[in-house]
Amino acid sequence: MPITRRIAGQFVGGLIAIFGASLIAFLFMRVLPGNPARLIVGPLASEQAIEEQEKAMGLGQPLWEQYWRYIKGIFTGDWGFAYSAGETVRHEIFARLPASMELGFYAFLFAFLLAVVLAVASTYRHRPVVDGAVRGASFVGLGMPPFWFGLIALLLFSQVWHIFPGPDGRLGQNTPPPPTVTHFYTFDAVIAGQWGTAWDAFHHLMLPMIALGLAPWAFLVRLLRANLLDISRENFLVVVRSKGLGRRSAFEKHALPNAFLPTLTAAGLLLAQLLAGSVLVERVFNWPGIGGLIVDSILRQDFAVVQTFVLLSAILYVVVNMFVDILYGVIDPRVRVPVAK
Amino acid sequence: MTAAESDFVLEVRDLETNFHTQDGVVRAVRKVSLDVERGHRVGVVGESGCGKSAMALSILGLIEPPGRVAGGSVILNGRDIARFSDRELQRVRGKEVSLVFQDPMTALDPVKTIGAQIVETIVRHRRIGKRAARRNAVELLRDVEVPHAERRLDDYPHQYSGGMRQRVLIAIALANEPDLVIADEPTTALDVTTQAQVLDVLERLVTERHTAVMLITHNLGVVAEFCDRVFVMYAGRVVERASADDLFARPVHPYSEALLRSVPRPDQLQRGPLPTIPGFPPSLAHLPAGCPFEPRCPVGHGLEVCGTEVPPPVPVGDPADPVVAECHFAEERWQGVTPSGAVSEGGA
Numbered sequence: 001m002p003i004t005r006r007i008a009g010q011f012v013g014g015l016i017a018i019f020g021a022s023l024i025a026f027l028f029m030r031v032l033p034g035n036p037a038r039l040i041v042g043p044l045a046s047e048q049a050i051e052e053q054e055k056a057m058g059l060g061q062p063l064w065e066q067y068w069r070y071i072k073g074i075f076t077g078d079w080g081f082a083y084s085a086g087e088t089v090r091h092e093i094f095a096r097l098p099a100s101m102e103l104g105f106y107a108f109l110f111a112f113l114l115a116v117v118l119a120v121a122s123t124y125r126h127r128p129v130v131d132g133a134v135r136g137a138s139f140v141g142l143g144m145p146p147f148w149f150g151l152i153a154l155l156l157f158s159q160v161w162h163i164f165p166g167p168d169g170r171l172g173q174n175t176p177p178p179p180t181v182t183h184f185y186t187f188d189a190v191i192a193g194q195w196g197t198a199w200d201a202f203h204h205l206m207l208p209m210i211a212l213g214l215a216p217w218a219f220l221v222r223l224l225r226a227n228l229l230d231i232s233r234e235n236f237l238v239v240v241r242s243k244g245l246g247r248r249s250a251f252e253k254h255a256l257p258n259a260f261l262p263t264l265t266a267a268g269l270l271l272a273q274l275l276a277g278s279v280l281v282e283r284v285f286n287w288p289g290i291g292g293l294i295v296d297s298i299l300r301q302d303f304a305v306v307q308t309f310v311l312l313s314a315i316l317y318v319v320v321n322m323f324v325d326i327l328y329g330v331i332d333p334r335v336r337v338p339v340a341k
Numbered sequence: 342m343t344a345a346e347s348d349f350v351l352e353v354r355d356l357e358t359n360f361h362t363q364d365g366v367v368r369a370v371r372k373v374s375l376d377v378e379r380g381h382r383v384g385v386v387g388e389s390g391c392g393k394s395a396m397a398l399s400i401l402g403l404i405e406p407p408g409r410v411a412g413g414s415v416i417l418n419g420r421d422i423a424r425f426s427d428r429e430l431q432r433v434r435g436k437e438v439s440l441v442f443q444d445p446m447t448a449l450d451p452v453k454t455i456g457a458q459i460v461e462t463i464v465r466h467r468r469i470g471k472r473a474a475r476r477n478a479v480e481l482l483r484d485v486e487v488p489h490a491e492r493r494l495d496d497y498p499h500q501y502s503g504g505m506r507q508r509v510l511i512a513i514a515l516a517n518e519p520d521l522v523i524a525d526e527p528t529t530a531l532d533v534t535t536q537a538q539v540l541d542v543l544e545r546l547v548t549e550r551h552t553a554v555m556l557i558t559h560n561l562g563v564v565a566e567f568c569d570r571v572f573v574m575y576a577g578r579v580v581e582r583a584s585a586d587d588l589f590a591r592p593v594h595p596y597s598e599a600l601l602r603s604v605p606r607p608d609q610l611q612r613g614p615l616p617t618i619p620g621f622p623p624s625l626a627h628l629p630a631g632c633p634f635e636p637r638c639p640v641g642h643g644l645e646v647c648g649t650e651v652p653p654p655v656p657v658g659d660p661a662d663p664v665v666a667e668c669h670f671a672e673e674r675w676q677g678v679t680p681s682g683a684v685s686e687g688g689a
Contacts, residue, residue, distance in 0.1 A: 126406045235447040241403055243462035244435035254450045333497040
């Protein structure tokens, strides 16, 4: 199939997915029991105050009109008002985005690097013990809820052994944030030459990074390990070795590139895991990111925040997967180059 | 030729390769000895699973766990490469001895270009620039008769047909003009016309370069056409070694004879099913006490000596160039006195 048609097909599919996500987010918040207006104005407010609040939120309007306002708002930048935070949704999200992105970035890095190292270690030679340990750990990683791992880690490494700081956000209480450049505290501190701050930021990142990265790591290591095992049985590796290449160059030049290709496709799934995991992990570690905001907003039926978050996540997810698919086509010659006539 | 360099490019002595599996030790290669004369072509024939490929990989030192070369020597150009470390072997593989792999569809890396995969073996063994290596690769592709060689150098394996890929594998094997090419079932995966073309290419190139070839196959027609000497393998042993002429005219081992009989021959237009060898080869993990072929043998089945004693190699015929067969009745069969022998029949 020509690559332009593939991309066009994916684009249409992506639009449908985003539309579906927006609809579900919208309707789900509407059918939940409870009155958000009452939650906002408080238990002592008069009926009239509640009515006014409902009106201000557009709750009395027909559903399709509310939905239309929601979609239009997303594209015009009017994402609504976060009553629980007392700010516009846009302000809230952008204020909290860097914390989430920094955590997500490190969690991904942790998951990816560790997965590559351990998958290679468990398949490069016949090492039953290493392999068994890696497989066991990946089972635990897949099965353990990230927030629960976070709680246990906090209990042990912070409360009992004092190796890592407790759940006090991105920095210790006495550390001022570094001057803003990239919004990532670790990077900004290094840029400003504040090594103490950089360490403090990274020290705070480590436990949540592991908690959030554990499931993606487990997923990746299993995938990569299986791919490497499959590839290591491939005949072309025997041929490569028969040319006089060493075991290591055969592995690096031929086995790894082949094993990585299918892993790329999994990147989209990883993003989903990171997004979902972040909601509770951030709560556990008091991380001032979007995840914490979402938990609060769901509890208080803060429509606008949840709707916006779901839609933005869907868009991000679709865009990343589309990008991955296009990238796959560029990297894998079997997709990129058509078979000769 | 120096004194140290014998007439043989390869001498394999008592090579043993075992695979350690859950069902026990699979003895894939059991004290196999064979030689390849410089510039000559030998065939190694036998059923699937008789240890042919394991032997080829053992010679190259490419047996991977759970397999292990347990003993014997592999003397290539006068040096025992069975004692070489992998690092030392890397300088030998692809330069002095190379491999044409059996399945062209899976023998090339799908994400590297054909050119890159040929250049890889050239630059591994020669001090040569990228440009020159590339020119060399184009020449090699022309040599193996890939049309539009220059243009097709940057194609990927999936853009090549099976026959063309097999030619690429031949080009890779011959890239550094080795003394010996081990061709493991080089034509099995191809259709008959393509088989003939690929064999022609291989034959022409090794003749031009005086390269010795060890052709591993179960196709006796190919052996008859291509080889001067034949080693018949059964259950991990060489059960008969003979010149191609002798083997096709007077097969001594009953297994060799049975193999020859199960080849369809257009000059014998009798209808009816093709003769087959009844039964299956023995499990290489649980070998019988006597001759491994005894349970299937038309000559020796049920005889006490065949069931209990492993037959020694028996040389028969011309003492200067004997046929050696591992059969208790080798001498009688060579003389043509055993009843079930088809020894008086004409050769192929």
